[in-house]
Amino acid sequence: MKIALGCDHGGFSHKNAISEYLQKNGYDVIDFGIYEEKAVDYPDIAQKVCRSIQSGECDRGILICGTGIGMSLAANKFKGIRAAACSEHFSAKYTRLHNDANILCLGGRVIGIGTALELTDLFVKTDFEGGRHQNRVNKITEIENNGGI
Numbered sequence: 001m002k003i004a005l006g007c008d009h010g011g012f013s014h015k016n017a018i019s020e021y022l023q024k025n026g027y028d029v030i031d032f033g034i035y036e037e038k039a040v041d042y043p044d045i046a047q048k049v050c051r052s053i054q055s056g057e058c059d060r061g062i063l064i065c066g067t068g069i070g071m072s073l074a075a076n077k078f079k080g081i082r083a084a085a086c087s088e089h090f091s092a093k094y095t096r097l098h099n100d101a102n103i104l105c106l107g108g109r110v111i112g113i114g115t116a117l118e119l120t121d122l123f124v125k126t127d128f129e130g131g132r133h134q135n136r137v138n139k140i141t142e143i144e145n146n147g148g149i
């Protein structure tokens, strides 16, 4: 599985720790930055990660900003992206099981690195349940295909 990573200045150290953790555990990682701790606009990074998933270059993504919220708002504007901002284990697991989320958003100012690594682990290891949840995800896609109307 290939994971796209991205962060703004609110998630820099978390992103680097997640990158190291994923690679140590055998995942391929593409790091879309930032590569030094300077202020950037989170939608610019969200866009890079989302495009890599849309193109099939990466399978899933993890985006980290200060709260995880800005990244999730930006990411969910991209077709085919289901981004979930999570700060605890249950949500990180169930957004895979029930929502087939393809991007996990984390808040570098909300959770510590230890929790961020555990949520990352759940996100990459949990499979979508499908079945009745597939119908619901299909309805999200239908809304998207109708231009959000």
Ligand code: RB5
Pocket (backbone or CB within 6 Å): 008, 009, 010, 011, 042, 065, 066, 067, 068, 069, 070, 071
């Ligand atoms: C940057 O200061 C901060 O606004 C950003 O990281 C994020 O929390 C936005 O949602």
